[in-house]
Amino acid sequence: MENKGISIKNKKGAPLFAWPWENLDGFKYLLYGPIVAKVLYAIYKGEIKNEIWCLHILILFSLRALVHQLWSSYSNMLFLNPARRINQKGVEFNQIDSEWHWDNFLILQAIMGSFLYLSFPSLANLPILDIRGILCCLILHIGISEPMYYWIHRLLHSSTLFHQYHWLHHSSNVLNPFTAGHATFLEHLLLCVVVGIPTLGTALIGYGSIILMYSYLLVFDFLQCLGHSNVEVFPCHLFETIPLLKYFIRTPTYHNLHHIDMGTNFCLFMPLYDKLWKTINTNSWEYHREISSRTNSRVPDFVFLAHVVDVMSAMHAPFVFRTFSSIPFSIKPFLIPMWPFTFMVMILMWAKSKSFLFSFYCLRGRLHQTWVVPRFGFQYFLPFAKEGINKQIEDAILKADKLGIKVISLAALNKNEGLNGGGKLFTNKHPNLKVRVVHGNTLTAAVILHELPQDVDEVFLTGATSKLGRAIALYLARRKVKVLMLTLSAERFIKIQKEAPVDCQKYLVQVTKYQAAKHCKTWIIGKWTTPREQYCAPSGTHFHQFVVPPIIPFRRDCTYGNLAAMKLPDDVEGLGSCEYTMGRGVVHACHAGGVVHLLEGWKHNEVGAINVDQIDVVWEAALKHGLKPLL
Incomplete structure (x- = not known):
């Protein structure tokens, strides 16, 4: 039975389906409050030995959360494991939202651990290590917990229980380490029994220890995350060398098959029990061999070559915090302690000096990827960094050409005019490129122009040359709109003015001060504007902008537009991260411009100066393919 296409009604009304603290949302972490309070009070009194079990609970469950986070980060590091990904689809926003509270089971087990401490005070006196306990724990796990889990799992797949409970876990289309914790309250109560038999049982027998408690629970979580990872980590020759080993370890491909064919592969960690009770999927080892021996991943049709804006935004990557990257970027307090570590990682990426795969999605059956150049925004304005940055961009373009990618679109500063002439440097240097290099600014111009009011008759334009x-100036002049072009260079202004039709040149007016626009309520900002300069605008002005980074909105009596962007078509698949500050499913206009270039099958490079005649053509093509302007 295949997971895709399961149509099951929400059965949250079933007993013990919902979590007791489901309505608390983020406040659920206050449930740790009593444990934290006991530890802090004991430390204050100098009697931490009396509450050592509570301290162990806090440390242990922090480590367990870290295990899940590290596995999730690894699974989402697309640049490390593209070929051995089991399901080639990406995790989408709806799955991320569904799994948002994956850690509910940690709260449940922490609470149950506290009750056990109250019921069995002797747990506070466990030794650090007892070797006999390890053997005892293994026997209890293999002899009782493994078969118990197997039969509970099979029972949950019965028609009634599956439709009432277990469907939730199988609603995740792409397995992820966080999927391991995505289940109902009842299922995790049953899992507490499975986990408790080896740990509490060993302690009650008299062989328990602190190291055993830590080791068992951390290894249990490690193996759960391993099984739910979307990346195969075991090489096929390992099982060919040691055939019996395949019955004692559940691989990611083995468990993934359970989510494809739900009548097979029920085991917890040991396929031996599927073998004993004849529920093993006959394709398990062939499927494992196929995935683990794969050397090449699917070649994308389109690549968007982005760059890092700053250290904080670097933490918006999907492999850092999946939930954080699924919402538009904004600076959060929890990011601040991570700043030094992130900076060191970026230093290492600079040393490697290669772009890396950041995210991907699928549109109309074509794979679109985002590669990132590991450079911060400020570096693009350092004269001595110019050569190195261009070398990284050039390497990415040549790599795309070698792979057979059809279109590569340059983001923001990667196509800076002063850096490489809007990408022209690369097409001139490599005239035989098969990959089309696109700066996407034609669509960016179109988006900005279509944001303007239909009846506008005058605009003020900074970054005018x-x-x-x-x-933008030439387009508006052709439509008889007066453009106040802010520039100190008369030579550059005259050059642009001469490009306009003779009867339209009078609509282009050079101004040298912001005060010249004190009566104009439509400003188009293409150059950073200070608060003092913004106050030259009359009340009620709307600031359209294409400056990177966007200007800071100081005027309360004015309105500010966002950077030019478009919403991707509704049939996009595998998209689970937001592009910087953009909303879900929204991309920068230059990114969308590259998408349109691919979908239209255009064979020209879009580099250098913008062809004004193509602005309306590109706009109509974008709308035709389902891209939508933001309202």
Whole structure:
């Protein structure tokens, strides 16, 4: 029975389906409060030995959460494991939202651990280590917990219980370490029994120890995350060398088959029990061999070459915090302690000096990937860094060409005019490139122009002689809109003015001060604007902008537009992260421009100056393919 396409009604009304603290949302962590309070009070009194069990609970469950997070980070590091990914689809927003509270089971087991401490005070006096306990724990796990889990799991797959409870776990289309904890309250109560037999049983027999408690629970979580990882980590020759080993370890491909064919592969960690009770999927080892021996991943049709804005935004990567990357980026307090570590990671990436795979999605059956150049935004403005940055961009373009990628689109500063002439440097240097290099600014210009009011008759334009500024000015002049072009260079202004039709040149007006626009309520910002300069605008002004980073909104009596962006078509698949500050399913206009270039099958490079005649063509093509402007 295949998971895809399961159509099951929500059965949250079933007894013990919902978690008791489900309505608390983030406040659920206050349930740790009594344990934390006991530990802090004991430390204050100098009597921590009396509450050592509570301290162990806090440490242990922090480590267990870390195990899940590290496995999730590894699974989402697409640049490390693209070929051995089992399910080639990406984790989508709906799955991330569904699994948002994956750690409910940790709270449950922490609470149960506290009750056990109250019921069995002798647990506080466990020795550090007792070797006999390890053997006892293994016997209890293999002899009781493993078969118990197997039969509980099979029972949960019976028609009634599956439709009332277990469907929730199988609603996750792409397995992820967090999927391991995504289940109902009843299922995790049953899992507490499975976990408790080896740990509490060993302690009650008299062979328990602190190290055993830590080791068993951490190894249990490690193996659960391993089984739910979407990356195969075991090489096929390992099982060919030691055939019996395949019956004692559940591989990611083995468990993934259970989510495809739900009548097979029920075991917890040991396929031996599937073998004994004849529920092993006959394709398990062939499937494992196929995935683990794969050397090449699917070649994308399109690549968006992005860059890091700053250290904080670097932590918006899907492999850092999946939930955080699934919402538009904003600076959060929890990011601040991670700043030094993130900076060191970025230093290592600079040393490697290669772009890395960041995220992907599928549109109209075509794979779209985002690669990231490991450079911060400020580096693009350092003269001595220019050569190194261009070398990284060039390497990415040549790699894309070698792989057979059709279109590579350059993000923001990667196509800076002063850096490489909007990508022209690379197409001139490599005239035989098969991959199409696209800066996407034609669609960016189109988005900005279509945001303007239909009846606008005058605009104020900063960054007026830039690539985008020039195209916007010429387009508006053709439509008899007066453009106040802020520039100190008369030579550059005249050059642009001469490009306009003779009867339209009068609509382009050079101004040298912000005060010249004191009566104009439509400002298009293409250059950083200070608060003082913004106050030159009249009340009620709307600031359209294409400056990176966007200007800070200081005026309460004015409105500010976002950077030019478009919403991807509704049929996009595998998208689970937001592009910087953009909303879900929204990408920068230059990114969307590359997508349109691919979908239209255009064979030209879009580099250098913007072709004003193509602005409406690209806009209509974007709408035709289902991309939508933001309202």
